[in-house]
Amino acid sequence: QKEVEQDPGPLSVPEGAIVSLNCTYSNSAFQYFMWYRQYSRKGPELLMYTYSSGNKEDGRFTAQVDKSSKYISLFIRDSQPSDSATYLCAAIKAAGNKLTFGGGTRVLVKP
Amino acid sequence: GAVVSQHPSWVICKSGTSVKIECRSLDFQATTMFWYRQFPKQSLMLMATSNEGSKATYEQGVEKDKFLINHASLTLSTLTVTSAHPEDSSFYICSARSDRGPTEAFFGQGTRLTVV
Numbered sequence: 001q002k003e004v005e006q007d008p009g010p011l012s013v014p015e016g017a018i019v020s021l022n023c024t025y026s027n028s029a030f031q032y033f034m035w036y037r038q039y040s041r042k043g044p045e046l047l048m049y050t051y052s053s054g055n056k057e058d059g060r061f062t063a064q065v066d067k068s069s070k071y072i073s074l075f076i077r078d079s080q081p082s083d084s085a086t087y088l089c090a091a092i093k094a095a096g097n098k099l100t101f102g103g104g105t106r107v108l109v110k111p
Numbered sequence: 112g113a114v115v116s117q118h119p120s121w122v123i124c125k126s127g128t129s130v131k132i133e134c135r136s137l138d139f140q141a142t143t144m145f146w147y148r149q150f151p152k153q154s155l156m157l158m159a160t161s162n163e164g165s166k167a168t169y170e171q172g173v174e175k176d177k178f179l180i181n182h183a184s185l186t187l188s189t190l191t192v193t194s195a196h197p198e199d200s201s202f203y204i205c206s207a208r209s210d211r212g213p214t215e216a217f218f219g220q221g222t223r224l225t226v227v
Binding site: 006008032034036041042043044045046049088092093094095096097098099101102103104106 | 115117143145152153154155157160202204206213214216217218219220221223
């Protein structure tokens with residue numbers, strides 16, 4: 001079993017819809033949870049990160065972490081075609097060195 | 112976010128030759144650099160972790176003599192794929208992290224290597 005699991009998708013939504021992405025993890029030592037966006041043939045770009053449980057909002061993006069259920073989510077409001085990309089969740093321990101990635105979810109926002 | 116420059120963005124080489132990929136942190140000092148490999152439609156696979164001035168730590172199953180990593184300064188790390196074979200064709204991505212915290216890791220643009 002992978003430490004971070006993510007549905008590969010693809011997830012197709014119409015423009016303007018809410019995109020809902022999620023991951024589950026198994027290692028209780030993970031304290032930081034990140035979401036990256038990766039366009040085709042590019043490196044990942046950090047969207048936002050959350051420490052421990054809670055919510056964090058940045059513009060159209062909201063990240064949620066529920067440590068009790070080991071569940072992390074990313075919501076994208078008012079989705080745009082430019083949001084079409086692969087979204088990777090990742091986790092790391094507080095004093096950790098290495099990120100553990102989920103497999104990535106491919107998102108397609110149709111105009 | 113901070114800028115990490117990876118070069119080249121793509122390279123084609125003949126079997127048996129070696130290829131060097133550079134990763135530079137442009138506006139911060141990278142105490143740790145990571146090298147990943149990514150196959151199509153798959154996630155990033157960590158190959159090795161390197162700290163400036165010390166030998167890289169390779170993940171299980173990664174041949175250290177084939178994938179040579181040098182982290183000679185706080186702003187530069189290189190990955191050399193030696194005696195490349197077609198099965199080494201892949202997308203290689205570096206990540207640089209400062210000492211400000213575990214979330215301060217930024218990725219390069221990636222290098223697409225094709226071995227013919």
